[in-house]
Amino acid sequence: MTTPEIQKAQTAREEYFLDKGMDVEVETEADEEPPEIDRPWNPEQIRVNTKQFSLRNALDMIDDESLELAPDFQRGRVWKSVQKSQLIESVLLQIPLPAFYFAEDADGLLRVVDGLQRLSTIHDFVRGGEKSGFALKGLEYLAHVEGKRFDELPAPWKRRINNAQIMAHVIDPTTPPEVMYDIFRRINTLGTPLNAQEIRHCMSRPRSRRILKEMTSTDAFYQATGMRNHIRMNDREMALRFAAFWLMGLDGYVEDAAMDPFLHRATRLLDSVGEVDDDKVARIQADFNKAMTNARLVFGDHAFRKWPEDVSWRNPINRPLFETWSLALARYDTDDLVRRKDAIVAQARSLMTHDFRYLEAITSSTGDVRRVMYRFRLTEMAAEAGK
Structure with missing residues (x-):
């Protein structure tokens, strides 16, 4: 040196x-070294199923613990109030959300890996209640619901949130863990990557x-x-x-x-x-x-x-x-x-x-x-x- x-x-x-x-x-790793993600594995080991859920169904699964939002994951909570509110506004405007990625284990439990912040935000708003649920703030288009919590929204707006459809790519539990990890590293590009x-x-x-x-x-x-x-x-x-x-x-x-x-x-x-x-x-x-x-x-x-x-x-x-x-x-x-x-x-x-x-x-x-x-x-x- x-x-x-x-x-x-x-x-x-x-x-x-x-x-x-x-x-x-x-x-840091040397630029000339091949990235670890290129470690060989058989493409036939990749098993991904695409499923569609309503937000109500996804939130129910979170509440009954069949869909797990990783506990102690603080970074999922760093969104500011305006960011959270504008995500809810997007759902109310019926703008499709980007696809989610879940990992399924042998017992059928689903874990959120990509989309954790989005699902955490929606769950906080809809199921948080009067004390923990947040009020909408900084909306760009729906000014008439500014300051309202979920329970204060008109019934048609509540239905619109609950009935909104999300797409989730579910990694089958037979996929080897190291392959599953590489999949999530490859798709982990939205927002601030994990x-x-x-x-x-x-x-x-x-x-x-x-x-x-x-x-x-x-x-x-x-x-x-x-x-x-x-x-x-x-x-x-x-x-x-x-x-x-x-x-x-x-x-x-x-x-x-x-x-x-x-x-x-x-x-x-x-x-x-x-x-x-x-x-x-x-x-x-x-x-x-x-x-x-x-x-x-x-x-x-x-x-x-x-x-x-x-x-x-x-x-x-x-x-x-x-x-x-x-x-x-x-x-x-x-x-x-x-x-x-x-x-x-x-x-x-x-x-x-x-x-x-x-x-x-x-x-x-x-x-x-x-x-x-x-x-x-x-x-x-x-x-x-x-x-």
Whole structure:
């Protein structure tokens, strides 16, 4: 790496959403690498059925939990009042809504993956009631219903909403999960696209969602990262990375050779009591909590962030640093780290200043197997400093 490249790598680039910094560093892949979506699979494995529903039918399915709006999915709620109202106005004007995409599981449960914000908005308006349902605001054409809630609309307008037809493409449960994920990545283009963890959240079962939520809701995690209910679910992804490497190790990563399929497999494991029982989940969570406590103890405000020797500012969280240091620090007792923390910090900062290969491994093409193995090996060695 040349000096300008080194300086660029040392200065982290932060992710933004709705013009707000996410305090998480952008992960980049090399332009010359083929996108992971091109990983081969048999086109005959794709099974998609197109179905038509009335909005009343869709809302009933949401209420009886046969159509699931992924819980804890905060980004579905970020639309402003005018955006929500204009969606309802479009329905009242009988403008067809874009197609929805649902994932069906073996029990017949449907999960919304594409169209979550639209269905959440309509459900809030129609079924929210007087206290939680919102009033229409900022309408462009139907000024005479401005300020009204659903219950206050004339009966013909209510019927128009309830009887409106929507088209949904339903991915059959026999479609392999990795194929299903790729389908949703391909069609995920409207509005602000979902990121990988948001798609996994929508496609996963309640058990893995609960586990990841519990892992990221502790004081120890907040003290180490400053994150709480991250709007883009970066906190859940980082907890999932820890669980994935805890469960499958580097050998498991080599088998998948890319981060997305590795994390999909970890999600499926966490969803299965037969594969990962409650006792093992408790051990994962205990080790994760220990790692967060130790990271704060050793690195303070710079935990999981690039911190070269000549840098004093606080960079955003770096996910490769998070996965490697959290796994490394989970193995040590607090008393041991108190004695050695200055040596560990010095070694970690030296790596981020002088070892250009290590800096590359936490900056670009971070899913490359060789870079993953290199950063784990060097981090484990740094964690031994001062012994």
